[in-house]
Amino acid sequence: MVSGNTLAAVAALIGDVSRASILAALLGGKALTAGELAECAGVSPQTASNHLSRLVDGQLVTVEKQGRHRYFRLASAEVAETLEHLSLLSAIGPVRYRPTGPKDEALRVARTCYDHMAGAIAVGIADSMVRSGAVVFDGNAGMVTERGEAFLTEFGISLSTARKSRRALCRTCLDWSERRPHIGGWLGAAMLERCCERHWLRPAGDGRALTLTRAGQVGLVETFGLPAEALKIVTPESCG
Numbered sequence: 001m002v003s004g005n006t007l008a009a010v011a012a013l014i015g016d017v018s019r020a021s022i023l024a025a026l027l028g029g030k031a032l033t034a035g036e037l038a039e040c041a042g043v044s045p046q047t048a049s050n051h052l053s054r055l056v057d058g059q060l061v062t063v064e065k066q067g068r069h070r071y072f073r074l075a076s077a078e079v080a081e082t083l084e085h086l087s088l089l090s091a092i093g094p095v096r097y098r099p100t101g102p103k104d105e106a107l108r109v110a111r112t113c114y115d116h117m118a119g120a121i122a123v124g125i126a127d128s129m130v131r132s133g134a135v136v137f138d139g140n141a142g143m144v145t146e147r148g149e150a151f152l153t154e155f156g157i158s159l160s161t162a163r164k165s166r167r168a169l170c171r172t173c174l175d176w177s178e179r180r181p182h183i184g185g186w187l188g189a190a191m192l193e194r195c196c197e198r199h200w201l202r203p204a205g206d207g208r209a210l211t212l213t214r215a216g217q218v219g220l221v222e223t224f225g226l227p228a229e230a231l232k233i234v235t236p237e238s239c240g
Contacts, residue, residue, distance in 0.1 A: 013058045014086070018043050019051045023060065023074070027083055028208040029115045031064060031071035077167070080114030081184060087176035106209035106234040108177045110201060113208075116173070116188030117195070120230045121212065121220065123178040125191065128224040135170060137181065142170030144187065152187075155223065156194050162186045209234075 014020055018041045025032060025040035032040075038048035052072055055061035062075045074080050110119040117125075129135045134148030144152070149159055162169050165186050173184035183191060195201045200216030203209075212220075212233050220226045 010058065010060075013054060013060060014083075016051070018047065019055060022048065022051055022055065023079075023083055026061065026072065026074045027080055027114060028112050029073075029080075031073040033069065033071060037072060074114060077114055077184065081171075081173050084113050084118065084176055085174060105232075106204055106211070107207075109230075109232050109234050110210040110212060111208040112192070112203075112210065113173060113175075113182070113184070113188075115192065116182070116184050117192040117201070117210070118173070118175050118177075118182050119210075120178055120232075121201075121226065122182035122188075123175050123180050124226040124230045125220075125224050126172075126182045127180075128226065129183070135183070135187075137172050140172050141168075142172055142183065142185065142187070144170055156197070157187075157190045162190070 014023065021041040022037045025037055034048050034052055035045055037052065038045045041048060041051070043051070052061060052063070056063055056072075059075050060079050061072050064071045064073070074083075108119055110117060110121045112118070113122075116122075126135075126137075129148065129151075130137060132147070132151070133145055134151045136143045136145060144159065152159060159169070168185040170183060170187040171185035172181035173188065174180070175182045182188070192201070195216070198215070198219060199213055200219050201210045201212060204211040212231060214233070217231045217233070220231060221228075
């Protein structure tokens with residue numbers, strides 16, 4: 001059993017606005033320096049370092065040293081999934097008027113959720129694989145069927161690599177913008193990597209948004225039968 005004190009301690013770490021901004025910046029999966037995170041949070045480098053020390057001590061963030069440089073990233077996929085679920089809670093909280101900007105539209109279509117894909121396209125892929133019998137969802141767990149293993153092999157993903165990993169093969173991750181699950185775990189990361197290798201998706205910039213390419217529009221329709229309304233190529237020009 002997790003004690004109330006433990007939950008409160010973790011909540012207090014996340015509850016500070018500056019620390020929440022740092023965690024949100026790391027949710028994209030990239031390792032960032034303290035200076036970069038200070039800029040994301042709008043605080044001084046010294047203040048960011050203090051916040052990062054607390055996050056590292058709380059095992060929400062880990063630090064990697066390369067020469068003189070220190071890079072910070074989320075401590076685990078579980079931390080990322082928890083933050084994504086908190087994003088869902090914030091989205092269904094008290095209604096507030098907030099105009100939707102270009103960045104918001106791009107994030108709704110496709111974005112990174114730590115090391116896997118989230119957004120309308122990710123949910124569409126998950127729906128397609130469930131309908132075809134490639135994967136079966138049971139709560140937070142997912143199972144790849146024999147049909148699914150054959151499909152993934154043809155797609156370019158070998159599950160033999162997954163069997164060497166200590167990470168869960170397939171997990172469901174509730175998508176905060178779509179309110180339905182996308183695929184997480186080892187398989188979710190492998191799916192994103194393969195879509196990028198095929199040049200279907202590419203990073204839109206320094207943030208979490210992923211840009212869908214023309215090749216991606218064709219490939220996702222042919223491979224997963226995704227509906228056209230989910231396959232939007234969002235650019236600053238198209239958003240106005």
